[in-house]
Amino acid sequence: MSGVEAAYVVESYLLKNHYHRSLAEFRIEAAPDLSSLKSAPAYVRTVTNILDECIALRVEQREYLQQKASMEKLVEGMQELLASYQAGLLLPRSPSCRPPTTIACAPRQLFNNHG
DSSP states (O other): OOOHHHHHHHHHHHHHHTTTHHHHHHHHHHHHHTOSSSSOOOOOOOOOHHHHHHHHHHHHHHHHHHOOOHHHHHHHHOOOOOOHHHHSOOOOOOOOGGOOOOOOOHHHHHHHHTT
């Protein structure tokens, strides 16, 4: 935002909110910027718009930082899990690697030749 645009925004704000003494003083102090302004700049945001944008950006930043922290914890946990696995502290647990829960007995006829 240029100085001229800032001067226009401040002047508009003071005028809109009936700050007549402040407006008069501001017009004296900002005369160089305001004198070069013949009409409203092509795209000028109001003070309210600027503050709303600032608040929205802070909310976005907070959400981003929360998501980033969450992802960092997830990655850290995965790295710890992988390191433990590589160190042999964790054994794979697939259904085919489980020890049997019962011992199967062979039929008696295999051990008894008498039939």
